[in-house]
Amino acid sequence: MSDETELLSVRVAELYYDENKTQDEIGALLGITRWKAGRLLTQARASGIVRIEIVHPRARRLGIERELRERFGLTDAVVIPATEGSELHSRVAQAAADYLAALRPVPRILGISWGRTLNDVANQLADGWATGVTVVQINGGVSLNRRAGTAASTAVAIAQKASGHAILLPSPAILERLETKLAIEADRTVAGVLTLAEGASAYLYSAGVADESSVLVDSGYLTPADVAELVRKGAVGDVVGRYIDANGNTVDPGLDERTVGLGLDQLRAASTAIFVVAGEGKHDVARAVVTTGLCTVLVTDEGTARALMEPER
Amino acid sequence: MSDETELLSVRVAELYYDENKTQDEIGALLGITRWKAGRLLTQARASGIVRIEIVHPRARRLGIERELRERFGLTDAVVIPATEGSELHSRVAQAAADYLAALRPVPRILGISWGRTLNDVANQLADGWATGVTVVQINGGVSLNRRAGTAASTAVAIAQKASGHAILLPSPAILERLETKLAIEADRTVAGVLTLAEGASAYLYSAGVADESSVLVDSGYLTPADVAELVRKGAVGDVVGRYIDANGNTVDPGLDERTVGLGLDQLRAASTAIFVVAGEGKHDVARAVVTTGLCTVLVTDEGTARALMEPER
DNA sequence: GCATGGGATGCTCATCTGAGCATTAGGGCA
DNA sequence: TGCCCTAATGCTCAGATGAGCATCCCATGC
Known part of the structure; x- marks a missing residue:
């Protein structure tokens, strides 16, 4: 021009x-x-001389959402506009809560993971977001430290707000010995919860970064050294307690076998798996999850979405 | 809502x-x-949820311009959008140059002051912005220090780009003794230039802040102490070398009488007086100039414009 | 129980706007 | 110089939009 x-x-x-x-x-x-x-x-x-912007905490980026859907074959995508300040996490959580509340058909059984992100989502959910939803934990959630109860309260909050009840998975996330893991899985209660989890009509989960700040380190399941070793093996982050590499494969089979909860293949087979992720640091895990079919729905921020859309990182 | x-x-x-x-x-x-x-x-x-913004170095804020025209009875106003970064001055200068080039009827004689702002405007003017314009200095401009020549070159640049010629005012801005001032004004050359200046079809000028950073201090006409004294008397800044207070009156009659150049009353009587001003520090002078009828056209930045629009500062 | 009034809703119609097409202007090339 | 090709311009027309009006809903007061 x-x-x-x-x-x-x-x-x-x-x-x-x-x-x-x-x-x-x-x-x-x-x-x-x-x-x-x-x-x-x-x-x-x-030419961008005129810039039209929708300024609102609940605003979304429909254009990028469409691109993501098409590019990765997602059922749905929700992208929150980039925002200055650090409200990113709560906004994404809000968006995930909105999505969950609007989800049709309303899931009868909802499988959830736990962590900070999921907890945020639980807090953002409105009372009465649905009615009679059974919320079941899909990975081990008995914390070993002061954070104990967060995982449980997340599930309970989501369930209560939908006048439903929460089914907790009464098991550590990762066990030290394979035998113990097999034994606990064989336990009637645990087995029952796992079966229920497998039959969930929808899943909602987030992912952790593979570094020493992980909740799994914080909770004492892994040492920083363990994580460093996993990273060396290609780990980009953890999904429902399982560390994956950029190709979506478990990084350490031995560790994975000792991890209690839904398997990644079961997540991949799900008809509705909502993946919530926000923040600069999680771009790599997000890429692994989205490109390897671990989710059908992605809820994230614009920065992460753009990172995913880049041809190669 | x-x-x-x-x-x-x-x-x-x-x-x-x-x-x-x-x-x-x-x-x-x-x-x-x-x-x-x-x-x-x-x-x-x-409600501002949708924000439409025109992002361009040459963009203007027509809404505020209209408000300014109405509020202060201006013939015209040009307001440059607020911008991050420090391109404010050059953008305002650009806008003033644009305005000058588009001014109809094209001024036969253009009276200008000098200073950094005016120099910027001169630089931004395009070659051939008009043809045959006589540019005449309206206030004393023989610098006493290394900046010598800036005032002259501003006038010359504006004139040359319009294939016209510049008439310089060969006199200091302020003289030490009244007698000297009267004598120099009586000089045929100086008197001739002043008469020409009085007959200009349009004026273009800026203003300085009343503090020690003033070009008048820099050029050695005033000491920082002099300026401090002027401020004490209510000075907000200088216009064509003359210090005025918030009411547009000269602050120090004695000093004013020793200042060579067009009087403020002559500026007020002009049918076209274009006032160019930019930057946080000049809000007060700008207010004084605009509210006391010293200009018919205002060219400024959004910050200054908004400051002017505030009911009381 | 019933009237009242203010705000939201749905509608008509005139105007505004964008897509697609015919026409024109400009600029290289024989 | 005349021709052809491309890009810009002006236009037609159907679809999109906003202003203004009638209606409806619902809460309030009698």
């Missing part, structure tokens, strides 16, 4: 959007025909 | 602006009538 045309576009855009004149009036004012004014306006929008 | 309506507005706005659907389609999608969709859209725009 020539410099002169560009300046004219700016003037047209000003008169149209700031002064809300009609294209006809603008034409008269600037001595051009209304068609030309209209075309300049189109150009101004196309 | 209720919270629910607001959220709906957001959804409508997203579909309309991001996905460019028609209001009709949006209605079908959200289960509302197209009229309701249209009304929600209007609300979204009105």
Whole structure:
């Protein structure tokens, strides 16, 4: 576009959007025909001179959502606009809560993981978001430290707000010995919960980054050294307690066998698996989850979404 | 607006602006009538949920311009949008240059002051912005220090770019003794220039802040102590070398009498007096100039414009 | 129980707007 | 110089939109 045309576009855009004149009036004012004014306006929008932005905590980026759906074959995607300040996590959680509440058919059984993100989602859910939903934990959640109860309260909160009840998985996330893991899985209660989890009509989960800040480290299941070793083996993060690499495969089969909860294949087979993820640090895990079919629905922030859309990282 | 309506507005706005659907389609999608969709859209725009911004170095704020014209009885106003970064001055200078170039009738004689702002304007003017314009200095401009020549080059640049010639005022801005001032004014050359200046068809000038950073201090006409004293007397800044207070009156009659150049009353009587001002620090002078009829046209930045529009500072 | 009034809703109609097409202007090339 | 090709311009027309009006809903007061 020539410099002169560009300046004219700016003037047209000003008169149209700031002064809300009609294209006809603008034409008269600037001595051009209304068609030309209209075309300049189109150009101004196309070239980014006119920027239209929807400023609202609940706003979404439908354009990127569509791209994500098409690119990764997702059923749905929810993208929260980039925002200055650090409200990112709560906004994404809000969006996930909104999505869950609007989900049709309403899930009879909802399988959830736990963690900070899931807890945020639980808090953002409105009372009565649904009725009679059974919420079941899909991975081990008995914390070993002061955070004890967070996992449970997440599930309970989600269930209570839907006048349903929560079924907790009474098992550690990761066991030290395989035998113990097999034994606990064989326990009638645990087995029952796992069966229920397998039959859930929808899953809602997040992912953790593979570094020493992980909740699994915090809870004492793993040491920072363990995580460093996993990273060395290619781990990008954990999903329902299982560490995966960029290809979505479990990084350490031995560790994975000692992890209690729904398997990744079962997650991949689910008809509705809602993956909630936010923040700069989680781009890699998010990529692994989304590209390897672990989720059918993605709820995230614009930064993560754009990172996913980049041809190669 | 209720919270629910607001959220709906957001959804409508997203579909309309991001996905460019028609209001009709949006209605079908959200289960509302197209009229309701249209009304929600209007609300979204009105409540600021939808923000439309024109991003361009040459963009203007026509809304504020209109308010300024009405409020202060200006012939015209040009307001540059607030911008991050520090391009404010050059953008305002650009706008002033644009305005000058578009001014009709083209001034036969253009009276100008000097200073950093005016110099910027001169640089931004395009070659051939007009033809045969005589540019005449309206206040004393023989610098006493290394900046010597800036004042002259500003005038010359403006004139040359219009294939015209510059008439310089060969006199200091302020003289130490009244007698010297009267003597120099009586000089045929100086008197001739001043007469020419009085007959200019348009004036273009800026203003300085009343503090030790003033060019008048820099040039050695005043000491920082002099300026401090002027401030004590109510000075907010200088216009064509003359210090004025918030009411547009000269602060120090004695000093004013020793200042060579066009008087403020002559400026007030001008049919076209273009005042260019930019930057946080100049709000007070700008207010004084605009409210006391020293200019007919204002060219400034959004910050200054808004400061002027505030009921009381 | 019933009338009243203010705000939201749905509708009509005139106007505004964009897509698509015919026409014209400009600029290289034989 | 005349021709052809491309891009810009002006136009037609159908679809989109906003203003204004009638109606409806619902809460309030008698």
